[in-house]
Amino acid sequence: MAQTVNVNFRLDEDVKKKMEEACADMGLSMTAAFTIFAKKVGRERRIPFEVSADPFYSESNMRRLEKIAAEINAGTAKLIEHDLIEEE
Structure with missing residues (x-):
């Protein structure tokens, strides 16, 4: 078997947490x-x-x-109502 090495990198804390949770759900470590x-x-x-x-x-x-x-901030935007679009 080949020798193992450590690899270090930075990851956003929230991304790491979500990945750890997903991996745990699959029975895997990160x-x-x-x-x-x-x-x-x-x-x-x-x-x-x-x-x-x-x-x-x-x-x-x-x-x-x-x-x-910019138009909204300037008060020149023409805003209109529309029906809510629901995804299936």
Whole structure:
């Protein structure tokens, strides 16, 4: 068996807590989960899940939201009521 090494990195406390809870629910330690991830990346030479940016934070949407916020702050926004949209 290959020699093991320690890997240290920083992680937001809330992210760590949620991952620990999820791992515990699956009967895994965080070390086991990261080991599974590392082995899969090494074997497949890719991130084993889709990595994409949330379109909400796209540059064009952020500009649109900043414009709307400026209009609201200036009192020039035209706000209208609409029905609540429920997701299934």
